Amino acid sequence: MPKYWLFKSEPQSYSIDDLRRDRTTPWSGVRNYQARNFMQSMSVGDEGFFYHSSCAVPGIVGICRVVRAAYPDATAFDPRSEYFDPKSSSEKPRWFNVDVAFVRAFDDVLPLTLLRELPALAAMPLLQRGQRLSVQSVRASEWRAILKLVRP
DNA sequence: GCCAACGTTGGC
DNA sequence: GCCAACGTTGGC
Numbered sequence: 001m002p003k004y005w006l007f008k009s010e011p012q013s014y015s016i017d018d019l020r021r022d023r024t025t026p027w028s029g030v031r032n033y034q035a036r037n038f039m040q041s042m043s044v045g046d047e048g049f050f051y052h053s054s055c056a057v058p059g060i061v062g063i064c065r066v067v068r069a070a071y072p073d074a075t076a077f078d079p080r081s082e083y084f085d086p087k088s089s090s091e092k093p094r095w096f097n098v099d100v101a102f103v104r105a106f107d108d109v110l111p112l113t114l115l116r117e118l119p120a121l122a123a124m125p126l127l128q129r130g131q132r133l134s135v136q137s138v139r140a141s142e143w144r145a146i147l148k149l150v151r152p
Numbered sequence: 153g154c155c156a157a158c159g160t161t162g163g164c
Numbered sequence: 165g166c167c168a169a170c171g172t173t174g175g176c
Contacts, residue, residue, distance in 0.1 A: 010174090032159075054174055112175080130157035132173045 005038065005048035005105065006126060007064065007100065016050045016062040016105045024067055024101040027135070028075045029083040031095060033112040037133035039098050040070045048100065049146065051126070052109065059111040060146065068099035105151050120145040 007027060009015065019025055030036055046066040052058060072093035075083040088094035114123050133145045138146075 008174095034159095058175070130173095132158065134173090 003041075003043065003046045004048060004140060004143040005042065005066075006051055006136040007048050007136050008051045008053045008134040008136075010054045011052045011061075015052065016086040016102075018106060019050065019062075019064060019100070019102045022072060022102075024099050026073075026097050026099050028073045028095075028097040030073070030097060031083065031085065032134060035133055037095055038135045038137060040096055042066045042069065042098050044069055047103065047143075049143075050105075057109050057111050059109040059113075059115065060106070061103035061109050063103040064100040065103050066098050070098050072111040073097045084112070105147075108151070110146065110149055114149070115146070118145060118149075 001121055007039050014025070024124060027039065030039065035091070044066055049060045050062040050064050051059050061094050072090065073083070073088070073095035074097045075081040076085040076093065077090055077142055083095075085094060110116035112126075115124070116127055124138070124142055125133060
């Protein structure tokens with residue numbers, strides 16, 4: 001059974017169009033233990049929503065797929081990276097990332113305001129007050145409910 | 153730009 | 165191990 005996820009990104013930093021261009025990308029730079037743990041529990045073939053945050057219309061903009069299971073996040077080892085973490089070493093890595101591939105971009109963003117209106121999504125962490133986790137899990141029922149909103 | 157909510161840090 | 169201070173997130 002594939003699992004479902006949600007990946008947040010600020011489009012000014014990395015957007016769904018960037019992923020379409022790159023085809024795949026390491027989901028690196030995550031420095032939160034819960035988000036890391038989610039990535040470590042992902043399997044190749046899992047799918048995720050791509051969410052744009054901190055922008056004019058925050059919302060779900062497309063779908064990506066996990067194409068490589070979690071492995072040590074190289075940006076943590078690089079002193080020149082903004083994600084450098086001196087406490088992470090290649091001998092004992094602290095941070096991990098998966099690789100994701102572009103699947104599709106929706107014609108229109110599914111705005112957060114719309115998602116809030118759907119009772120089927122009421123339990124989503126994304127919609128909870130103060131929630132800021134950048135990688136979240138999505139229930140199969142929520143996945144289906146959201147896909148119903150998308151033009152085929 | 154504001155600010156509530158949250159996670160992390162570090163002194164004790 | 166507690167908890168205040170701090171920095172960050174992210175919608176509005």
